[in-house]
Amino acid sequence: MHTLLEIITSDALACRHGFFTRKGGASSGIFAGLNCGTGSSDQSEAVAINRARVAEAMGVGPDALVTVHQVHSARAVAVTGPLAIRPEADALVTATPGVLLAVLTADCQPVLFSDTKAGVIGAAHAGWRGAVGGVLEATLDAMEQLGARRSDISAVIGPTISQPAYEVGPEFLDQFQVEDPESTRFFANGQGDRLHFDLPGYGLHRLRAAGVGHAEWTGHCTFRDASRFYSYRRTTHAGEADYGRLISTIRR
Numbered sequence: 001m002h003t004l005l006e007i008i009t010s011d012a013l014a015c016r017h018g019f020f021t022r023k024g025g026a027s028s029g030i031f032a033g034l035n036c037g038t039g040s041s042d043q044s045e046a047v048a049i050n051r052a053r054v055a056e057a058m059g060v061g062p063d064a065l066v067t068v069h070q071v072h073s074a075r076a077v078a079v080t081g082p083l084a085i086r087p088e089a090d091a092l093v094t095a096t097p098g099v100l101l102a103v104l105t106a107d108c109q110p111v112l113f114s115d116t117k118a119g120v121i122g123a124a125h126a127g128w129r130g131a132v133g134g135v136l137e138a139t140l141d142a143m144e145q146l147g148a149r150r151s152d153i154s155a156v157i158g159p160t161i162s163q164p165a166y167e168v169g170p171e172f173l174d175q176f177q178v179e180d181p182e183s184t185r186f187f188a189n190g191q192g193d194r195l196h197f198d199l200p201g202y203g204l205h206r207l208r209a210a211g212v213g214h215a216e217w218t219g220h221c222t223f224r225d226a227s228r229f230y231s232y233r234r235t236t237h238a239g240e241a242d243y244g245r246l247i248s249t250i251r252r
Contacts, residue, residue, distance in 0.1 A: 004023060004024030005020065005023065005024035005034065005053060005054075005057050006020070006021040006023040006024060006228065007019070007020055007021075007057065008020075008021065008158065008159065008218055008220065010112075010156040010216065010218060012154045012156050012214050012216055013112060013114045013154055013156055013250065014114065014116045014154075015114050015116060015121060015250065015251065015252055016058055016059060016250070016251045016252075017112050017114070017248075017249060017250040017251070018054075018057065018058065018248070018249055018250075019110060019112075019158035019159055019218065019220075019246070019248045020034055020036075020054060020057075020246060020247050020248065020249070021033075021034070021159070021228040021229060021246065022034050022035070022227075022228060022229060022230055022244060022246065023227075023228065024053065025046070025049075025050045025053070026046045026049040026050055026053075027042050027043070027046045027047070027050060027244060028046070030235075030240050030241070030242060030243070030244070031046070031242070031243075031244040032244075033230075033244065034050045034053070034054070034244075034246075034247070035047060035050060035230070035244030035245060036050050036051050036054060036102075036104060036244075036245055036246070036247035037104050037106075037244060037245030038067075039104075039245070040242055040243070040244060040245060041241070041242045042242070042244065048062075050247075051065055051247070054102070054247055054249060055100060058100050058249055058251055059251075060098060060100050060251065063082050064081075064082070064098055064099060064100045064251075065100045065102055065249070066079050066081070066082060066083055066092060066094075066099060066100060066101055066102065067086060067092075067102045067103070067104065068083075068086050068087055068088070068089040068090070068091075068092060069086045069087065069088045069089070070089075070090050070103070070104060070125045071088045071089075071090065072090065072125075072127055072129040072130050072133075073088065073089060073090050073130065073133065073135065074090070074130060074133035074134040074135040074137075074138045075087075075088065075089040075090060075091070075135075075138065076089060076090070076091035076092065076093060076122070076124070076135065076138040076139045076141070076142040077089045077091070077092055077093075077142070078092075078093050078094065078142055078145070078146060079092050079093070079094050079096075079099060079101070080094065080096045080099065081096065081099060090103075090124060090125045090126070090130050090135050091103075091122060091123065091124035091125065091135055091138060091139040091142070092122065092123050093113075093120065093121065093122040093123075093139060093142040093143045093146060094120070094121060094122075094146070094252075095118070095119055095120045095121075095146040095147065095252075096252070097119075097251075097252045098251065098252070099251060099252070100249050100250070100251045101121060101122065101123040101249065101250050101251065102123060102247050102248065102249045103123045103124060103125040103247070103248055104125065104245040104246065104247055104248075105125060105158075105159075105160070105222075105245065105246050105248065106222065106229075106230040106231055106232040106235075106243050106244065106245050106246060107127075107160065107161040107222050107223065107231050107232045107233050108125055108126060108127035108128075108130070108160065108161075108199075109124075109125075109126040109127070109131070109157050109158070109160040109199060109200060109203050110123070110124075110125065110126075110157070110158040110159070110160070110246070110248035111123070111124040111125075111126055111136060111139070111155055111156065111157050111158070111203065111207075112155070112156050112158065112248060112249075112250045113139060113140070113143060113153055113154070113155045113212075113250075114153065114154050114250065115143060115148035115149065115152045115153045115154075116152075117149070117152045118143075118146070118147045118148040118149065118152065119147075119252055120143045120146045120147055120148035121143075121250050121251070121252055122139045122140075122142065122143050122250075123139075123248065123249070123250055124136060124139045126157075126203055127199075128172075128197065128199060128202075131199070131202060131203055131206055132175065132176060132179050136155075136203065136206050136207055136210065137206065137210050140153065140210055140211075140212065150210065150211040150212055150213070151211065151212075151213045152213055153212045153213055153214075154212070154213060154214040154215075155207045155212050155214070155215045155216075156215075156216055156217075156218065157200050157203050157204065157215075157216070157217040157218065158217075158218050158220070158248050159218060159220035159221070159222050159228075159229050159246065160199055160200050160203075160217070160220075160221070160222055161199055161221060161222050161223045161231065161233060162198075162199075162200070162221035162223065162224065163188060163196050163197065163198040163199070163200075163201065164196060164221075165221060165223035165224055165233070166196055166197045166198075166199060166223075166233070167190055167194050167195070167196055168187075168194070168195050168196070168197050169193065169194065169195070170193050170195065172195065172197065173187055173195055183202070186198040186201050186202045186205070200217040203217070204216070204217060222234075222246070229246060230243050230244035230245060230246050231243065
């Protein structure tokens with residue numbers, strides 16, 4: 001394993017997994033570190049090196065690392081190995097040993113799932129749009145189709161933007177109230193008409209309401225720690241042209 005990599009793990013997931021920070025990568029400039037986003041304007045060679053380091057750290061070859069074309073949807077796909085063409089989806093599940101599921105984020109929630117009894121795992125990219133749309137529940141449904149049971153599934157939310165850093169306008173709240181009038185409890189008052197949205201709190205609520213056996217957030221905020229995490233919102237505030245993507249992975 002590359003010694004400079006920093007990998008955040010949770011005791012709740014009894015299988016090989018990791019929420020990688022930006023440390024230890026081959027990218028430079030605004031992408032400095034472990035940028036794993038093929039959709040970024042970073043040098044493709046650097047991104048390939050970074051993804052290979054992640055695979056190595058997880059004990060598999062680069063070809064075993066599987067990602068999808070993320071579009072903020074509620075679609076989950078089951079995979080059994082490398083994909084020739086990456087489908088548009090925001091979650092992956094598998095029961096196949098040796099397949100490394102991965103999602104990319106830069107403020108959105110990376111969520112890793114495991115049912116060790118059934119040998120089924122999942123990974124989801126859940127921003128506010130995906131979470132409202134039901135991507136977390138779709139992941140659970142897809143895992144159940146492979147033999148998992150919700151009550152046996154542990155779900156862990158990795159580094160994401162925290163409520164104090166996530167300022168939104170009143171129209172943002174309106175979209176949540178259409179879905180669930182009680183979702184106002186995930187909003188705190190800010191300056192003027194500004195509000196602060198609790199994305200990980202909302203994610204935990206959706207997971208627990210869906211019946212998972214265990215759900216937790218690692219507690220890391222992507223916006224507040226620039227040395228460890230990429231952040232779309234921090235990049236936007238700084239007026240930078242692009243941003244790196246963090247990778248979160250899980251395998252049986």
